[in-house]
Amino acid sequence: MPSREIYWNISGQYFMYLMILTALGFFAHGVYKHYKLWCMGKKENRKSNYIKFLGNILSHRNILKESLPGFMHLLIFLGFIILFLATVIIGLEHYLHLEILQGNFYLGYSLLTDFFGLAIIIGIGAAVLRRIVKPVTEADNKPEDFIILVLIAVIVITGFIVEGLRLAILDVNWQNWSPVGKGFSRMFLGFSESAQKHLHLLFWWLHVFIVCVFIALIPGSKLFHLIAASLNQILKNEQSGKVLNSLDLEDENAESFGTGEINDFSWKQLLDLDACTRCGRCQNNCPAYIAEKPLNPKELTQDLKKALFFAGNMSNLSISRHHFFQETASGIEAGGLFNYVSPDEIWSCTTCLACQEVCPIGVEHVQKIIDLRRYMVMTAGKFPKELQTTFRNLDTNGNPWGIGWASRADWTENINIYQSKEPKEDVILYWPGCFGSYDERNKKVTKSFIEILNAAEVKYKILGNQEKCCGDSARRLGNELIFQMLVSENIENIKKMGIKKIVTQCPHCYNTLKNEYPQFGGDYEVVHHTQLIEELIKEGKLSLETNKELKITFHDPCYLGRYNNSYVPVRNLLTRISNLSLLEMDNKMADSFCCGAGGGQMWIEENKGKRISSIRSLEVEKTDAEILCTACPFCLTMLSDSLEEKNMAVLDVAEIINGINK
Numbered sequence: 218m219p220s221r222e223i224y225w226n227i228s229g230q231y232f233m234y235l236m237i238l239t240a241l242g243f244f245a246h247g248v249y250k251h252y253k254l255w256c257m258g259k260k261e262n263r264k265s266n267y268i269k270f271l272g273n274i275l276s277h278r279n280i281l282k283e284s285l286p287g288f289m290h291l292l293i294f295l296g297f298i299i300l301f302l303a304t305v306i307i308g309l310e311h312y313l314h315l316e317i318l319q320g321n322f323y324l325g326y327s328l329l330t331d332f333f334g335l336a337i338i339i340g341i342g343a344a345v346l347r348r349i350v351k352p353v354t355e356a357d358n359k360p361e362d363f364i365i366l367v368l369i370a371v372i373v374i375t376g377f378i379v380e381g382l383r384l385a386i387l388d389v390n391w392q393n394w395s396p397v398g399k400g401f402s403r404m405f406l407g408f409s410e411s412a413q414k415h416l417h418l419l420f421w422w423l424h425v426f427i428v429c430v431f432i433a434l435i436p437g438s439k440l441f442h443l444i445a446a447s448l449n450q451i452l453k454n455e456q457s458g459k460v461l462n463s464l465d466l467e468d469e470n471a472e473s474f475g476t477g478e479i480n481d482f483s484w485k486q487l488l489d490l491d492a493c494t495r496c497g498r499c500q501n502n503c504p505a506y507i508a509e510k511p512l513n514p515k516e517l518t519q520d521l522k523k524a525l526f527f528a529g530n531m532s533n534l535s536i537s538r539h540h541f542f543q544e545t546a547s548g549i550e551a552g553g554l555f556n557y558v559s560p561d562e563i564w565s566c567t568t569c570l571a572c573q574e575v576c577p578i579g580v581e582h583v584q585k586i587i588d589l590r591r592y593m594v595m596t597a598g599k600f601p602k603e604l605q606t607t608f609r610n611l612d613t614n615g616n617p618w619g620i621g622w623a624s625r626a627d628w629t630e631n632i633n634i635y636q637s638k639e640p641k642e643d644v645i646l647y648w649p650g651c652f653g654s655y656d657e658r659n660k661k662v663t664k665s666f667i668e669i670l671n672a673a674e675v676k677y678k679i680l681g682n683q684e685k686c687c688g689d690s691a692r693r694l695g696n697e698l699i700f701q702m703l704v705s706e707n708i709e710n711i712k713k714m715g716i717k718k719i720v721t722q723c724p725h726c727y728n729t730l731k732n733e734y735p736q737f738g739g740d741y742e743v744v745h746h747t748q749l750i751e752e753l754i755k756e757g758k759l760s761l762e763t764n765k766e767l768k769i770t771f772h773d774p775c776y777l778g779r780y781n782n783s784y785v786p787v788r789n790l791l792t793r794i795s796n797l798s799l800l801e802m803d804n805k806m807a808d809s810f811c812c813g814a815g816g817g818q819m820w821i822e823e824n825k826g827k828r829i830s831s832i833r834s835l836e837v838e839k840t841d842a843e844i845l846c847t848a849c850p851f852c853l854t855m856l857s858d859s860l861e862e863k864n865m866a867v868l869d870v871a872e873i874i875n876g877i878n879k
């Protein structure tokens with residue numbers, strides 16, 4: 218009956234136990250050092266959807282978003298798991314005297330282990346090739362990347378050689394169930410049995426030795442991502458960056474606000490840094506990096522990781538301590554994070570979340586960037602000079618331009634506003650936001666939406682000049698003080714009206730009111746105007762019949778799409794319009810490319826690199842569309858500017874629907 222010989226040609230296993238124990242000692246010590254690094258961070262309660270994220274790791278759902286490298290990684294990952302389990306089975310059989318590897322089970326086992334061993338070799342070959350073929354800057358090759366790939370390949374190949382020699386010597390008649398091992402056995406057919414046995418012994422010990430080196434190297438190399446990246450994914454908070462952490466501004470013991478030192482980050486944020494594998498996906502999808510601005514989310518993460526390792530007196534194959542000392546010898550006092558990160562980097566972020574969307578291991582970049590901004594604004598008092606005016610305007614007049622607060626409702630002149638007298642439970646609060654109230658272009662969107670509400674007989678009210686900026690820009694620019702002040706005034710005024718449901722045309726207001734106001738007791742049902750319009754269309758309250766042929770492309774605003782996963786309602790309502798062709802851009806929905814205005818960039822001079830909106834406009838032009846439709850006043854402003862000289866109308870969804878419904 219087919220069965221597996223164990224230790225048949227090996228003696229001195231006790232030396233093997235010594236080697237394994239030594240390797241495990243190095244491993245445990247290294248893991249403990251990483252654990253101590255994470256413990257340097259502040260407390261943070263992490264509740265996560267552990268099962269879902271564990272499923273993501275096993276299925277490689279995130280990694281496979283880039284199909285070729287994803288598949289490559291999957292081959293190596295699955296191969297590793299199968300070969301590890303196969304080794305465990307051998308251990309169980311031998312030490313517990315079980316008869317597992319017998320008969321058909323053994324034949325299946327043998328075929329499977331050969332198949333997955335081969336899968337690892339193919340995966341490694343593809344990974345090496347990709348690193349050589351890819352442009353150096355994109356692949357970011359470091360010697361350790363190749364050392365690790367070669368090490369894994371040597372482990373698998375020596376394993377196959379050992380198997381081949383065993384098959385050659387024992388000459389069993391079920392060799393076809395070990396096709397790769399059988400192939401390797403051909404290499405040794407002309408050797409004497411004694412030579413084969415000596416070679417078997419040599420390669421067996423070499424195999425064990427390299428496995429032990431591999432285990433010992435895990436904590437001090439990129440291999441540590443096996444642990445850190447898995448943990449990081451399991452502990453991922455899907456709302457991170459979308460809903461920013463709240464600061465306790467009344468904490469009398471607080472010596473500073475925001476993050477200026479590495480231990481101002483939470484333990485999870487430090488784990489995040491430690492887990493980054495330098496894969497470069499965040500870099501390749503970051504609009505700021507693509508527009509040649511001084512921000513690269515991968516480098517930012519790696520630079521913060523250097524700061525972490527320096528603070529924890531750690532090094533690994535990529536990050537040496539020597540390297541830190543060279544850096545800190547530049548004359549800036551060691552320890553402060555701004556030795557590692559330049560202010561220009563953090564002020565270039567549009568908070569678009571593209572980096573987090575593509576990061577295969579769940580690194581949360583945006584909250585860290587905001588924490589660094591908070592330190593700059595609220596502790597160091599250093600920020601782009603133009604923001605001084607923005608902050609003052611928000612503080613004194615509740616809008617970023619500083620136009621008198623009392624004129625906030627002037628847009629209502631000559632518009633038929635229906636201030637509902639219905640019971641407050643049935644009434645929706647319409648929230649035009651700062652752009653919809655003050656900006657001439659966006660006031661046209663406001664008017665269109667009011668006409669839609671009137672036509673569909675929706676019962677609504679407005680706050681008029683009691684409405685203030687929702688606070689999105691202040692918060693994302695790191696000014697939590699002004700943000701919380703605006704929030705408390707708005708919550709107070711909404712409370713007086715007693716309203717429970719809000720509709721807004723601005724995705725920034727939508728995200729802030731829906732997801733961040735609950736941190737301060739403002740719990741409402743908040744909908745975006747695209748969602749409400751879709752409902753009204755479904756209820757048959759609006760007409761979508763037109764004779765005109767419309768060729769439209771839609772730009773997904775980051776704060777509607779990636780922030781709130783709302784991609785379908787707007788497409789539903791656009792595709793219901795008769796004679797409309799929806800011509801999608803290459804980067805759509807979760808892959809949408811930012812307009813460049815989020816994260817407070819609207820109020821910072823864009824004087825470095827290219828204009829992000831111009832890059833998006835090139836994509837718009839590539840479609841055959843005559844109209845660019847969007848659903849955000851920031852996007853409308855940025856893309857209208859970039860497409861000014863092109864023969865293309867840039868319209869909000871409300872303008873298109875209202876134009877047809879008239």
Ligand code: SF4
Nearest residue numbers: 503566567569570572
């Ligand atoms: S949020 Fe957007 S702009 Fe900021 S680092 Fe990430 S990808 Fe780049």
Ligand code: SF4
Nearest residue numbers: 493494496497499576
């Ligand atoms: S942060 Fe994520 S996407 Fe960016 S390099 Fe690190 S692992 Fe890759």
